[in-house]
Amino acid sequence: MRSSSLNLLKLAMVGALLTSALPACVPTSSPSQEPLIVIEEDTGPVDDSGDPTPDTGTPDTGTDTGEDPTLLCTNTCQFANDGECDDGGPGAQYGDCDLGTDCTDCGARAADPEPEPEPDPEPICTNTCQHANDGECDDGGPGASYNVCTYGTDCGDCGEREGLRNCNANADCAEGLLCNATGQCVSSQGGSSIEFVTLTDFQASAQDVWDSSFAVTGDVRSVSLIVELASPDATAYIWTVATPQGTLLYDIERSDQSLMHLSPVTYGGQMGLLMPNSPQYALNPGTYTVRFWAEDPTQVRVHAMIKRGPSSPQGGSLPVTFWFAEQNILSAATAQSDEDFQYALNIMRQIYANIGIALGPIFYRDVGGTLGRQLAAPQDDEVLCRGMRQVATAGNLPGINLLMFDDAPGMTILGLSCGLPGAPSRPGVVRSGATAALAYLRSDPDVFAETIAHEAGHYLGLFHTTERTGTDHDPLDDTPECPLSRDTNGDRLVSADECVNDGATNTMFWTSFGWGEQHQRTLTPHQRFVLMNNAMVETY
DSSP, X not given: OOGGGGGGGHHHHEEXXXXXXXXXXXXXXXXXXXXXXXXXXXXXXXXXXXXXXXXXXXXXXXXXXXXXXXEEOOOOSTTTTSSXXXXXXXXXXXXXXXXXXXXXXXXXXXXXXXOOOOOOOOOBOOOOSTXXXXXXXXXXXXXXXXXXXXXXXXXXXXXXXXXXXOOSSGGGSOTTEEEOTTSOEEEOSOOOEEEEEEEEEEEEOTTEEEEEEEEEOTTEEEEEEEXXXXXXXXXXXXXXXXXXXXXXXXXXXXXXXXXXXXXXXXXXXXXXXXXXOSTTSOOOSEEXXXXXXXXXXXXXXXXXXXXXXXXXXXXXXXXXXXXXXXXXXXOHHHXXXXXXXXXXXXXXXXXXXXXXXXXXXXXXXXXXHHHHHHHHSOSSHHHHHHHHHHHHHHHOOSSEEEEEESOOTTTOEEEEEEOTTOOOOOXXXXXXXXXXXXXXXXXXXXXXXXXXXXXXXXXXXXXXXXXXXXXXXOSOTTSOOOOGGGOOSSSSOOOTTTTXXXXXXXXXXSBOOOXXXXXXXXXXXXXXXXXXXXXXXXXX
């Protein structure tokens, strides 16, 4: 087969959430003689709270004067009594000291009012558990008969569940219980484990064909394949996937008739393959064979991450690393205390917590050097994904990698995933990640949050529920589909507004609502099934 006939398949490998582009704001000069990539590790959140026990009395006498205790008036500032106000308050010349600590120069300051107490969270009550309304409580909470669903997702059988967090870590729970994504101590079926096996390692020639096989036993829940090419510019394809009986789950030449739905092409010299990626088929014991075709000569390695664990996990956890290209919006240090970014992160956490996946630990890293500037405003998806591979592989951290860039004005995207799914993280093995544009953070942190959740979903194995034309959909039976008949403006595309009642509120819809009151924060039980199967999600 001529390689040119496969070029269009590369578009399927990259999952992107689309929108109109905003102007980029990035450095235009590139100093010479710098390293290509500089990864700067974070040192954790900075404690900038100042003196933990400030003196609130009158500094000259140390006695109670009967003054308003809500006023701040000390001279503990190192520049106190220098004739200039240094506490950063109204009228101050400088902001070198804490408010109220340069009283002689600034006068007494009014203390900030105590914040309003956080309202109690709403009770948890959904029926997204695949066993909901079967007459038995399955969510692992108090009085539950089974622990096969996430806490609060079998409301019809279990009733409303308390929304207050009772734990933040497993150590907060009694013996035999685990702290789940919503902060509840629940029973567990035991944790998952990963067996790592290298299936293939050889030098492929152009137009080469090879088979990689792996064995499945009865206790295997899923298999994640990693395909890594030594050259990030090389391309390889999945040609067929065969069961132990020789039945083809996937055939690239009959992909629209295949039981298995996948993106068959590497991007940036890597890709993942998740089995099963739909409840429509199961992994039966025996030997599975995947046939590959290499377009370019390159060293090839294929690995299998074989996952064992609970068949119906109660929950899971996923480490996340945020990488920051060299731009002027956020860095690894500032993101940890940035109000908009942390607001967006909390929304992303909630989207995944709703299906039982706790995000964490969270790591923050900077990408400097020439690569950091290149990735701030990538020119195309190939540049972005080659760089993403380099960053994530060099970082060698567990879980999913998410790159924050400024904007990609030529690509009209909110974000992009370098793989569908991408290669799971494994020490010493090539991997990549997903990306999002920080240019949209300030204008709408809600859309930004939904974008990073969307692109992470792609990298973990989720497809668009509905594609732009309304004629293609994901392989999952429980995700709503929006047909082309919903196109009311005649542009032959189905927008989020046109599909508001047909799945546009799902996190994996192909495009965003943009600025407005509608949100995309829903994931279904079958989407949960896919995510729990990914090797990077540790399940219990």
